[in-house]
Amino acid sequence: MRGGASPTGASWRGVRRRRRLFSFRGVASLLLPIMAALCLVAPAIAAERPLAPLDVTSPRATLRSFLDAARHVEAAFVAYRAAPDHEKLRAFDRRVARTARLFDTGALPHAVREEVAAAAVGFLYDILLRLPPEDLSLALDAPQEGDPPIQWRIPNTEIAITRIAEGEQAGSWLFSPRTVARLPAFHAAIIHLPLQQPSAVENWHLAQSNLSGPFFYGEAIDRLPAWMRQARVLDTPLWKLVLTVTLWVGAALLLLIWLQVVGRSTARATTPIRALARLSAPVLLAVLAIGVRRFVLLEISLSGGAFAQAERAISLMVVYVAWSWAAWLVIIGLVETVASLSLSRDQAYHANLARFIGKVLALASASFVFVLGLNEVGVPALGLLAGLGFGGFAIALAGKSTLENLFSGLTLFADKPFRVGDYIHYGEGAGVVENVGPRSSRLRGLDGTLTAVPNTELVTARITNYTARTKCLFLHTLGLRYGAAPEQLERLLEGIHATLARHPMVEDATGMPRVRLTGFGDSAIEVEARAHVLTTDYATFLAVQQELLFEIMRCVADTGLRLATRTQTVLIGRDRGDEAGRRDDDDTPRPG
Incomplete structure (x- = not known):
């Protein structure tokens, strides 16, 4: 048995050898792709230091920093595409934002800087992936002799990296503003070329603009018609544009409905309650604007295009309009609340003065907030106000009447x-x-x-x-018919004086009330009655005046006198002397 090999043992050893070989090959076949993938990905993951500043000390360092950061963006994108969730989407956005810091966007409005820089990341990465390897190698590895110039270009391209001369980033090398502005044109000119470097995505700009949040990712988008998924308007997928516009229209309708509800429910409310209810409208507007913007950012994920920039600017401007509106309502509400507590005449005067000043302050505050919003979205309103010069003088003249x-x-x-x-x-x-x-x-x-x-x-x-007077003047002139006896006139004057003097609303002062015969008119004897009625209310004065006039009429009747009517006598006659003279001067022959 020892000298010969047992068939059974040999067979068993052969089986074990084949199993070992099979197991080794199987494990190797599984591990090799994984190890290869790890070799590609591990260096990027190991080299990532999120808190470390990007190296922008030279043009080549900036270019190298961009390529390293872009690989981290690619790794984050692949991770999100494999298992979409908000945490991975935020990680992708953070890496894009970090890479975007390599672009000089200081000349752009604050509202669109992030959008433009994020789009520039996709544009530039697509371009660099298609550059010939020798050009990219020359840009990265060629030795630098002496100090670099103020502006440096990637070989055989117009992509420039410039040195920042002043500001917080003074001394840093960033992709120039002109390059940022021309990246879409560069991208359109080179995107048809094949990739020269390996990449998980063939068109990064397209992938960025098509990217959506977990809510719409995958099946939700696949259910849409092909034309809506593929059509693009303002460099934005049509479905994203339609959904974004629908959200903003819905927010506007909700605000209008709320305004109607507030107006009807507070019609009879007190001033403080009405002011608080009105203040809810701009607060709701701000909440809606922030909510829509948040949903657009996390789920629709607009990126880079003209529509994305416009939506960002509009959403920011709507928030500033809401705060401007709120500033107006807060000041007006406080003033009206204080004014509603005014009871006396002096308090009412100060309340109206407060209203006047409050409107001026409210207008100034609301305008200031609105101007800040315009400045944020790129309208240099503050600069215009500060440097109007002759134009400001012209505007001042135009607003002369208002001032x-x-x-x-x-x-x-x-x-x-x-x-x-x-x-x-x-x-x-x-x-x-x-x-x-x-x-x-x-x-x-x-x-x-x-x-x-x-x-x-x-x-x-x-x-x-008339309201400021302390009393009202009763002043009337009576016209009496001629033929009255002096005794009758004396009794009438005494009677009218007594009537005026005994009325409780007539002032009894030195020389008042006064009744005098004042003259002989063309058609009547004139008597003037003057007195002061102790009231400032015009309706009360009219009632007292009516009583006094009736009493005066009775006095006239009691004395047997009659009121005169204004008459005028016109005498029509012919001057015979003039008629005879005209006859003598007339030489016209007369018959017989």
Whole structure:
């Protein structure tokens, strides 16, 4: 047995040898691809230091930093595509944002810098993946002799990296603003060429713009019609554009519905409650804008295109409009709440002054916030305001009347010729003052019409304030028929004086009331009755005046006199001397 090999043992050893060989080959066949993948990915993962600053000390260092950062972006994209979730999407966005720091976007508006820089990452990575290897190798490995120039280009391209001269990034080498602006054109010119470097994605710009959040990723997008998935508008997939616009329209409709609800539910509410309810509208607008923007960012994932930049700017501007609106309502609400507590006449005056100043402050605050928003989205409103020069002088001249009315309103409050609620007469108009605003004052006429009078007109006009009087003047002239005896006139004067003096609303003062025979008119003997009625209310004065006039009529009747009617006698005659003269001068022959 020892000298010979047992067939059974040999067979068993052969089987074990084949099993070992099979197991080795099987394990090797499984491990080799994994090890190869790890060899490709492990260096990038090992080399990633999220907190380490990017090397921008030289043009080549910046280019090398971009390629390293782009590989991390690629690894994050592959991980998200394999198992989509929000954490992986945020990791991908963080890597894109880190890579985007290598682009000089300082000249762009704050609102679109992130969008433009994120799109530039995809554009530039696509371009570099298609450059000939020798050009890229020359750009990375060629020795640098002496100090680099202010601007450095990748060989055989117009892609420039420039040195930042001032600011927080002074001394850093970044891809130039001109390069950032021209990357879409460079990308369009080279994207048809085959890849020269291995990459998990053939077209990174297209992959970025088609990327969506976990909610829409996969089957949700596959259910859409092919034309909606493939069509692009403003460098954005059509389905993303339609969904984004739908969200904003829905937010606008929700805000309009809320405004209707607030208006109806607070119609009879107190001033503080109404002010708080109105303030909810801009708060809701800000919440809706932030919510829509958040959903667009996390689920729709707009990236880079013109529509994405416009949506970002609009969403930011809507938030600033909401805060501007809120600033206006807060100031107006506080002023109206304080004004609603005013009871006395002096308090009412100060309340209206507070309203006036509050409107000016509210307008200034709202305008300031709105201008900040315009500045954020790229409209240099602050710079325009600061450097208008001659244009500012022209605008000031154009707004001369507005400024005049504003200062005239302040003059009216300082001079106090009238207050809200006073009945005044100015120029050719009259009415009850209902409001004094920054531009005009509103007066309610006796016929119920409302007239807006510019403040400058009131400042320069002669104003009679009937409400400010302490008493009302009763002044009437009686016309008596000629033929009255002096004794009758004396009794009438005494009777009218007694009637006026005993009325409780008539002032009893030195020389008042006064009844005098004042003259002989063309058709009547004139008697004047003058007295002061102790009231400032015009309706009360009219009632007292009516009583006194009836009593005067009775006095006239008791003395046997009669009131005269105004008459005029016209005598029509012919001057015979003139007629005879005309006859003598007439040489016309007469018959017979």
